[in-house]
Amino acid sequence: MSVEFIDGQIVTEFVNDLQAFEKWASEEFRKLDAHGNGVLSRDELQRRSGKLSSTEFELQSPDEIGRLYDVLFSKFDADGSGTIDPQEFMALTREIMLAKARGIGDSPVCIILQGDSLLMRAVQLANG
Numbered sequence: 214m215s216v217e218f219i220d221g222q223i224v225t226e227f228v229n230d231l232q233a234f235e236k237w238a239s240e241e242f243r244k245l246d247a248h249g250n251g252v253l254s255r256d257e258l259q260r261r262s263g264k265l266s267s268t269e270f271e272l273q274s275p276d277e278i279g280r281l282y283d284v285l286f287s288k289f290d291a292d293g294s295g296t297i298d299p300q301e302f303m304a305l306t307r308e309i310m311l312a313k314a315r316g317i318g319d320s321p322v323c324i325i326l327q328g329d330s331l332l333m334r335a336v337q338l339a340n341g
């Protein structure tokens with residue numbers, strides 16, 4: 214765990230680095246896929262929101278993040294199957310991170326990073 218300053222541009226550049234981002238997204242998908250059936254349920258996705266709210270984005274309450282995931286889940290469950298497949302997950306995660314990048318904007322914010330989070334990868338990439 215470490216404390217880093219991060220701005221929206223660092224996040225945006227990482228998300229737009231398709232090779233790095235797709236590698237992270239596929240690893241994260243496998244971790245979230247608790248049932249190992251190759252798709253994510255709404256409940257499997259919700260576990261992630263607790264992690265994000267407690268470590269990386271303390272300004273957002275769990276309720277706010279829950280509502281965000283409700284909206285995004287229905288938006289990105291493109292085929293209406295009630296589950297998110299890897300391709301849908303990547304689109305979902307990308308949209309969330311770009312939204313967070315816009316929220317952070319040009320003013321660096323201080324955040325606590327943990328091991329394998331996407332923002333940690335973004336900071337490592339930016340620091341070379």
Ligand SMILES: [Ca+2]
Pocket residue numbers: 289290291292293294295296297298301
């Ligand atoms: Ca689906």
